[in-house]
Amino acid sequence: MEWQTAEDTVPSSFITDAQIRSLLGKPPATGAWRESDPPGNRRFMGIGPFTFESGQSLPFVRMAYETWGELNADASNAVLIEHALTGDSHAVGEAGDGHPTSGWWQGIIGPGKAIDTDRWFVVVPNMLGGCQGTTGPASAAPDGEAWGPRFPFTTIRDQVTAQAVFADKLGIERWAAVIGGSMGGMNALEWAVSYPDRVERLAVIAAPPVTTADQVALNSVQLEAIRTDPLFHGGDYYDAADGEGPHRGLALARRMALLNYRSPDELNARFARSWQSDINPLGAGGRFAVESYLDFHGNKFTRRFDANSYITVVQAMNSHDVGRDRGGVATALERVTARTVVVGIDTDRLFPVEGQRVIAAGIRGNIDAGHAVVIRSEYGHDGFLIEDELIGEQLTRLLAE
Ligand SMILES: CC(=O)SCCNC(=O)CCNC(=O)[C@H](O)C(C)(C)COP(=O)(O)OP(=O)(O)OC[C@H]1O[C@@H](n2cnc3c(N)ncnc32)[C@H](O)[C@@H]1OP(=O)(O)O
Ligand SMILES: N[C@@H](CCO)C(=O)O
Structure with missing residues (x-):
């Protein structure tokens, strides 16, 4: 069977792997197959065929995402939140109904919270290569089997490129803010370097400019x-x-x-x-x-x-080097035009504050004049998921103007 794009097979709003297998006349998969059924609060968007940095391509990519708040008439209040390594689109809400965990930023996103959904339209997609609805190795390939080890090598830049197509399809030309912690911070930074005109504000939390040998x-x-x-x-x-x-x-x-x-x-x-x-x-x-x-x-x-x-x-985290093929980190950071806050955690032994200091020093729109904000937390790297008040304060400062 010839593979077709989302647009000419099934409604692009929602395609499950079971539907793909059913289109191919195959029974539902069994075994360790991570399917995102039921969809819970997720929505799905087909972004069509996708070519990775490696030159490999997939005939079809689906993005799973969730939103909170209302998009305004000129689409100027959209905030993109990037999840961490093993996160997903479910930043707010309960576990269950297809969501394996409760929302990972419940204390940060919501009415009256640091990312105030009475003001902002918040969009959280699952990353390319993930396993919570967006196309990844466990998704069905055209032969109806999981892509598995055939899934292309994926970089942070691939993830951001896929999100840019997704944003186009959502009708969002420019994000009012792109915000992320850990691997999400890598994605956020990459957005601001790759598409400076599309990122009005930027928050990079507990993420480095380049993944080090360590x-x-x-x-x-x-x-x-x-x-x-x-x-x-x-x-x-x-x-x-x-x-x-x-x-x-x-x-x-x-x-x-x-x-x-x-x-x-x-x-x-x-x-x-x-x-x-x-x-x-x-x-x-x-x-x-x-x-x-x-x-x-x-x-x-x-x-x-x-x-x-x-x-x-x-x-993908290993691929992260914001300066790759761009003349180095400092030159890449000069491209960023966003109003920016960079946040580190004093006890973070995964991505120590030295990395955030490099980012903070290189971005001209940094609201802290070249400095990273270092919050004190006993929780180490995971502080970005736990210290709602301290992280929220910084996001409130960023979003105030
Ligand atoms: C966006 C993303 O990053 S991914 C989505 C969220 N992240 C994760 O799920 C990552 C894994 N989880 C975590 O890292 C943490 O749970 C966090 C960061 C989400 C929250 O941290 P904390 O509130 O400090 O939770 P903590 O790490 O103490 O874990 C608590 C659990 O450990 C269990 N636990 C604590 N001590 C023990 C012990 N001695 N033996 C066995 N289990 C224990 C608790 O029973 C509790 O279980 P529960 O999750 O079923 O309630
Ligand atoms: N707990 C986070 C840590 C990585 O940032 C996760 O699993 O995604």
């Missing part, structure tokens, strides 16, 4: 944990019986990642040397409470994330 190294052991899981099968695990897949490898990758999401002081203060369930971990079969905490988060993660998608988005 950060690539941390990522590489995580990817290896997944690839060495015997159930990974080179990324072809979607048809495994009983939903089997590289869950152990993925959970181990998540455990490793979590260590850089939190701070040593927090873990030490919170767990000290306590035992889980009062069973001695020193030779009596027990575990330290912190080990149980990591196990919990590792296992929980496998219930909401696809391993190939994790590889894809981690590799």
Whole structure:
């Protein structure tokens, strides 16, 4: 069967993988197939065929997104929020009805909140390569099977290019603000460098200008944990019986990642040397409470994330270098015209504040005259998801003018 674009197959408003398989006369997929049914609050938009930086292409890409607030008549109040590595479009709202987690920025977005939905039209898309509705490795290819390891290598620039097409289709020429933390901050920065005329305000939170060797190294052991899981099968695990897949490898990758999401002081203060369930971990079969905490988060993660998608988005983070093919970071940052705030977290050991200081110094529209705002938090990198008041204050300053 010839592959067709969204426009000439099914309504571009909503296409599930099950519908794609059904169009091809295939039964619904079984096994470790991460499908975004039911759609919950999500909407879907086909953005047509897409060519990646690598030169590889997909015949069809679908973006999943959620919105809050009303778009005004001249489309001048649209705010793009970029989610972090394993986030999704569900920034506000409850878990359930197709959403594996409750909203990750509930304290920041809403009526009267820092990103006030009485004033702004807030748009949160799921990233290209993700697994919560936007096309990614678990999505159906033209043959009805998951793209799996055939999914193209994806860069942060690819993600932003896909979002630019998406914005065109939404009718948004210029964002009133583009805001993101962590990998979302990489996307936000890339937007402001790639499309300076389309970004009026910019907030980069807990993200670097370039992913360093140290950060690539941390990522590489995580990817290896997944690839060495015997159930990974080179990324072809979607048809495994009983939903089997590289869950152990993925959970181990998540455990490793979590260590850089939190701070040593927090873990030490919170767990000290306590035992889980009062069973001695020193030779009596027990575990330290912190080990149980990591196990919990590792296992929980496998219930909401696809391993190939994790590889894809981690590799996208590795690709991040805002100065690549642009004469270096400083030259690239000179392109940004947006009114900007750059925020770091003092205990962030994943993306330390030195990176935010480089960004802050290079952007002429920085409202803090070349400085990054460094917030104090015991939570490390994940502070951008937890410190609503402190992060909200900075976004309020940005959006005030
Ligand atoms: C946009 C995005 O970035 S992705 C979407 C949100 N992010 C995530 O889900 C990432 C994973 N989660 C997290 O990193 C964190 O939960 C955050 C950042 C969202 C919130 O942080 P916190 O409120 O400090 O939660 P914390 O890390 O303490 O986790 C709490 C959970 O750990 C469990 N837990 C705590 N101690 C232990 C222990 N000793 N053994 C087992 N489980 C434990 C709690 O029971 C609780 O479970 P629950 O999630 O079912 O309620
Ligand atoms: N907890 C965040 C950390 C990465 O920024 C996530 O999982 O996306």
